[in-house]
Amino acid sequence: METLKKENIKWIKSKDVREMLGISDSTLQTMRIKKTIPAYKLGATWFYREDEIIETLLANKNQNAAV
Numbered sequence: 001m002e003t004l005k006k007e008n009i010k011w012i013k014s015k016d017v018r019e020m021l022g023i024s025d026s027t028l029q030t031m032r033i034k035k036t037i038p039a040y041k042l043g044a045t046w047f048y049r050e051d052e053i054i055e056t057l058l059a060n061k062n063q064n065a066a067v
Helices: 014-021 025-033 050-059
Strands: 011-013 040-042 045-049
Touching (some): 011 014
Antiparallel strands (some): 011 045
């Protein structure tokens, strides 16, 4: 039987993502709908993996932006 590796995943809610990115609820909803950012729904609550949000930002950074 294969053993699954347990990861230290930090799950955050919509409020945290909005604060992290400085965006409104409607903008976050649009990003979910367009699949700009990965999101997971459990019941009525949306969750996000903090590492995936950061990876998405880095993957889509402006090539001229200073890091």
